[in-house]
Amino acid sequence: MLSRGDLTDREWEALEPLLPKTNSRCGRWRDHRQVINGIIRRLSTGCQWRTLPGHFGPWQTIHKRLMLWSADGTWERLLQHVQAEADAAGGIDWDNNVDSTSVRAHQHAAGAPEPAAHAVKGGCPRPGPRARKPAAPAGGGGAADEGPGRSRGGLTSKIHLASDGRCRPPAVVITPGQRADRTRFEPVVEEIRVPGTGLGRPRRTPDSVGADKAYSNRKTRAYLRGRGIRHVIPEKKDQAAGRRRRGSHGGRPPGFDTARYRKRNTVERAINKLKQFSAVATRYDKRGYVFLGTVNVAALLIWLRS
Template sequence: MSRTSVLTDGQWARIQPLLPSSAGRRGRPFRDDRRVVEGIIYRYRCGIAWRDVPAEFGPWQTIWKRHRRYSGDGTWDSILAALLTVADAQGEVDWSVSVDSTVNRAHQHGTNLPRTTGARSNYMNLYAEPDDHAIGRSRGGLSTKIHALVDGKGRPLVLLVAPGQGGDAPMFTHLMDQLKIYRTGPGRPRTRPNRVRGDKAYSSKAIRTHLRDRGIVAVIPQPSDQIGHRKRRGSTGGRPPSFDKEDYKGRNVVERNFNTFKQWRALATRYDKLALTYRGGAVLRAISIWLTALGDTP
């Protein structure tokens, strides 16, 4: 396989039927679907400008427009959902999930659009570009956060982007709302994991209540200030929440997931002006991870 051949024949056979050009789309058929998709992957893997994508992938304008289209119309998400359905049917999805976020610096080329500082990103509609473009100012400068929910083996299930200065806890319910894996046959999609592992940033009464009401085990440690407040209240402080220290050791898979994500240089540093296309690149990375996990036989 050459340096620019980024998909095997088996991997392409899995996703090719899921693309709009293969699903009865009206109008002129898309040209060279495989090379264009590989061009998008190549750009995110190498972290180069769209104009610098090698000519063998086709015109860079076509590659950019196709990625913009697939990010905005839900194509990348539908492909990931289809792969998750197959993986779950094969017993590949480990439903002991972990949650966390990673901050990625925004390059100056991705921050030159007008934006409303302090605007709230729209997490209910993933395909509406937020006014702040999911860029915020944290201690490291202008940055974006990728919030992820991964399975017990560190493979991504849900991905959202938000400004870099935002907290982790407020994003938790949005991540859980997006967790939905459809069945291969009849029946409702599965939306409830067995347990959720999170660090101290997710230790809040609202999150623990949310998980308890849905019958999901919370594996979340308490920070020292919460422990101190409870003890100072004496008997009115209630019992400490249960916490399985051994099970919590499995949370490291989400950190390893971020290491895998950042092997694609255009995800480790944000060059995209639009939150839609940056998140689309992250979802495409998730697709590549699940293609590897499922193997080359469709």
């Protein structure tokens, strides 16, 4: 199981050079490997922080480390480094697919304060030390974007993600549970950013992007064409009927590669891998940026272990 076990020696060797050596607030950090193993235990089991076994160290330290590194983007940088190493070795299949999944929020995840700081990548606001005045959250909708949203399933959040051809998520966006899938398509694709191991710009353009009918609209296809990305999105029946009714004014039917569309199951399998982690399958984190960090840690482990 991807979610089981502490960091292996190989995984630790990949992460150790990238971790911060000193803490500006209190000097040296507590042993990184011990603390990260504690975060993995909580991620795997979804247990309360204070019930973590003592050999991982004080639970307050582990909790604070997850929060700090979620706020300053450390987890995202680690994830991008692992992706860059995989790309340099030719290990990324750039036929990407996009989808979303709903996550039931635990009652302890409710009651987050109204966001009063930055809007950040991923659709979740998080505190910024240099923020002087509130900014609108990237997900839109005020305080609902900080905490879980209301949907038919009750209190839920939604994870929008892309997947490469090997069932690994290169990009993740978190929104309230009532947010429509198609509204987050462009932010997810924009989040795909794999740096090179040397000089040069990061790669941000997949070979193709596949999605189901929930993403079928002219705006989405025009966006992908504008970026030179081949789209594989089936057309809805009502959209096809409307196009035919307009005759020559309805335009040509969108291209569709049936063989390529069969690979769309990779994003479903990537969702299954993420939900092997109990703290992802159920949202326990109150703050949006912390839950985004939790999902990024799970994605990091998937890339390291697959």
